Amino acid sequence: MKFSRKALGIPYAIFLVLFVAAPLLVLIYFAFTNSNGEFTVSNLLGFFTDPNTLGTLCYSFAIAFVTTVVCLLLAYPTAYFLATSGLSNKGAMIMIFIMPMWINFSLRITALKEILSIIEGNLAFYPFLNSVIGMVYDFLPFMILPIYNTVSKLDPSLTEAARDLGATEWNAFLKVTLPLSIPGIVSGVSMVFLPSMTNYVVLDMLYNSTYIMGSLIGSYFSAYNWHGGSMIALILLGIICLFTLATDDLTEEENAGRGGALL
Amino acid sequence: MKSKSFLSLLMVLCILVSFSSPVMAASGNSDEIVLRICNWEEYIDEGEWEEDEVIDLESGNVFGENPMIGDFADWYYETYGKKVRVEYSTFGTNEDLYNMLTLGDVYDLVCPSEYMIMKLMTENSLYPLSDAFFDESNENNYYINGVSPYIREIFETHEINGETWDKYAAGYMWGVTGFVYNPEEVTYEEASTWRMLGNKKFYRQLTVKDNVRDTYFAAVGAVKSDLLMDPAFRNSEDYLQRLQDEMNDTSPEMIAKVQDYLQSNKDNFYSFETDSGKTDMVTGKVVANFQWSGDAVYSLDQAELDDCYLEFAVPEESTNVYFDGWVMLRAGVEGDPDKQHAAEAFINFMSRPDNVIRNMYYIGYTSVIAAPDDGRIFEYAEWNYAADDDEEDTVEYSVANFFAGEDADPDDFVITISEDQLRRQMAAAYPSEEVLDRACIMIYFDKEVSELTNQMWINVRCFNINRVPVWAWILAAIIVGVLVFFIIRGKRLAGAEYGEERVQRRKDKE
Numbered sequence: 088m089k090f091s092r093k094a095l096g097i098p099y100a101i102f103l104v105l106f107v108a109a110p111l112l113v114l115i116y117f118a119f120t121n122s123n124g125e126f127t128v129s130n131l132l133g134f135f136t137d138p139n140t141l142g143t144l145c146y147s148f149a150i151a152f153v154t155t156v157v158c159l160l161l162a163y164p165t166a167y168f169l170a171t172s173g174l175s176n177k178g179a180m181i182m183i184f185i186m187p188m189w190i191n192f193s194l195r196i197t198a199l200k201e202i203l204s205i206i207e208g209n210l211a212f213y214p215f216l217n218s219v220i221g222m223v224y225d226f227l228p229f230m231i232l233p234i235y236n237t238v239s240k241l242d243p244s245l246t247e248a249a250r251d252l253g254a255t256e257w258n259a260f261l262k263v264t265l266p267l268s269i270p271g272i273v274s275g276v277s278m279v280f281l282p283s284m285t286n287y288v289v290l291d292m293l294y295n296s297t298y299i300m301g302s303l304i305g306s307y308f309s310a311y312n313w314h315g316g317s318m319i320a321l322i323l324l325g326i327i328c329l330f331t332l333a334t335d336d337l338t339e340e341e342n343a344g345r346g347g348a349l350l
Numbered sequence: 351m352k353s354k355s356f357l358s359l360l361m362v363l364c365i366l367v368s369f370s371s372p373v374m375a376a377s378g379n380s381d382e383i384v385l386r387i388c389n390w391e392e393y394i395d396e397g398e399w400e401e402d403e404v405i406d407l408e409s410g411n412v413f414g415e416n417p418m419i420g421d422f423a424d425w426y427y428e429t430y431g432k433k434v435r436v437e438y439s440t441f442g443t444n445e446d447l448y449n450m451l452t453l454g455d456v457y458d459l460v461c462p463s464e465y466m467i468m469k470l471m472t473e474n475s476l477y478p479l480s481d482a483f484f485d486e487s488n489e490n491n492y493y494i495n496g497v498s499p500y501i502r503e504i505f506e507t508h509e510i511n512g513e514t515w516d517k518y519a520a521g522y523m524w525g526v527t528g529f530v531y532n533p534e535e536v537t538y539e540e541a542s543t544w545r546m547l548g549n550k551k552f553y554r555q556l557t558v559k560d561n562v563r564d565t566y567f568a569a570v571g572a573v574k575s576d577l578l579m580d581p582a583f584r585n586s587e588d589y590l591q592r593l594q595d596e597m598n599d600t601s602p603e604m605i606a607k608v609q610d611y612l613q614s615n616k617d618n619f620y621s622f623e624t625d626s627g628k629t630d631m632v633t634g635k636v637v638a639n640f641q642w643s644g645d646a647v648y649s650l651d652q653a654e655l656d657d658c659y660l661e662f663a664v665p666e667e668s669t670n671v672y673f674d675g676w677v678m679l680r681a682g683v684e685g686d687p688d689k690q691h692a693a694e695a696f697i698n699f700m701s702r703p704d705n706v707i708r709n710m711y712y713i714g715y716t717s718v719i720a721a722p723d724d725g726r727i728f729e730y731a732e733w734n735y736a737a738d739d740d741e742e743d744t745v746e747y748s749v750a751n752f753f754a755g756e757d758a759d760p761d762d763f764v765i766t767i768s769e770d771q772l773r774r775q776m777a778a779a780y781p782s783e784e785v786l787d788r789a790c791i792m793i794y795f796d797k798e799v800s801e802l803t804n805q806m807w808i809n810v811r812c813f814n815i816n817r818v819p820v821w822a823w824i825l826a827a828i829i830v831g832v833l834v835f836f837i838i839r840g841k842r843l844a845g846a847e848y849g850e851e852r853v854q855r856r857k858d859k860e
Contacts, residue, residue: 138814138815138816139809139812139814139815141815142813142814142816142817143812145813145815145818145826146813152829209554209555209635211554211555211619211620211621212554294620294621296616296619296621296811297812297813298808298811298812298813302811303808303812306807306808306811307808310804310805310807310808311804312801312804312805333837
């Protein structure tokens, strides 16, 4: 048999079929059937008519949104100064931001829990705040890296040209640097926003007893309601697809700048 | 508890034994009976007590030298002349046990809680106890000769599908539900009602069980509090029956009410816990937690070691009597009289007063065995809780209801206790007659009700969209508007500036 480069893709193709396509089909099957195995759309309608599931979706959005905004506000200045400063060992600086990720995440949250207990006394008093703090702690590096990557690849002569043509430093940033770093921001946002909608371990560990999408799906499955659980998982998948489509154009120009590469 | 390492060693041994069992059985040791028992974790005395742990009762010392399982095998050989080998394994929750059974694990004797016994009874998985087990003239029948009249009556009067529980089940440990609370923060009056769950004074300082049955019962008690406390209801003739019906109300309307009650009070809870409540009480993070009386005794004991004095209150509305009981499984013992005999002998051995004391000491729960004629279990209760001779504020506490039944002379089983024990370990270990008068059993949920309550339990933890305040809607609308504006503008700009270039690039590629 002649060896072609296409053959290199076979292992991944098998993986894709077994662990992505097949489970997805199973998911779709369960989402659109009831416990008697008959086709039904009641799971879908049920999700959008039940105030509890809709509320959980909104709550997840709220947590994810606040987390993303806080991450962005913290990450952009950091990444910007790292990328534009004349520091000789930027690699070491970046390392410092990645380093927390070397430690297991549940261990970090446990440590955070102890610190927050000392500050707040009773953790349960501020469930929303604690969840956001935990999420930001967990996801901040995922926001810094793509932005850093994009900003550090910008041609400095563009900013210089803007300054030469009379723009103030602030204007040059606003009109040139910021728009050009949008692809990095969008990558960062999608790497923070979507996971923080489902990362319920943070909530569990920090005494927030309200469900978000991840725990909601889990609870349906542990209550043996596979059909409802599959439908919620599918809806979440749909939301992720929509989000990706909506932001796709914004990252297209600078695909090379996508931050995932560094990870 | 006692040495964990020993426990894990035992479990490893169990696994080894269960792997080797087919070989052993096949090797022709036909006179050896293999008894497969599955019990709760840490729910039997493991022996190996320290020297100073000896319980020095007047009628003799009780000391756990060897694991109870081994003692049983020795006793069985001495008494009946047959060798028995116990394969002992454990489970974590009733649901775990049920899953193990449905997945094909076979046991002869298991020890689930009352509702799981009822479920197994309806599914016809249990094998009835033999007539010989109930023969009171046989002195080796420690169970039937020793079981508390109070528990016996419950077993004899409750039915599933027209069969009484005692036909299949023999009790092991029992108790009631209530609140453990910190008397420095909470008064007895506040803690002795299920409405405690919604008491905003203890905002975020209560824990409840992450378990739909227990929390459902508590919430029903809170929702129906007015009715349950009404003197007309309390003095009605068939009070106990009516109470039982009210507390077991699982109509869809009631489930909806409970969901609403729990959802609106969810923010009052520190957490939904399974085991952490005990520690959180001692460290002072919470001021009250829903607790089973057996764990309450343990919490109180542990807290005392840290000089923290907690108390236990049983709500005035009603309380739930729970128990764990030994049942034989049809899949294991049917058609094997030797095995059935060994299984019943095991129950009896567990019910022998000195073993009862060993187990109670080790586990901290209260056994269903009273053995008033033997007297040692009553003596053990005195040994634990009776006031010292020189104590001043003492009261007489009658436990006659448990030890001798309603007809007994109430002066027979009276312990002189210090006054604070009325709200402490004594009250949790042996609930007073007045508490038992308002105690009822919680019937198991059938499939339909289970589905409803499970969904209710999920919904409780959800954020109900109807609770979103108006300002949040407005804020969300503004944010979405701004985002959409920027995305569309960004796309337009990108399209206008780079559109042609992009088309050109695509053409180049082709």
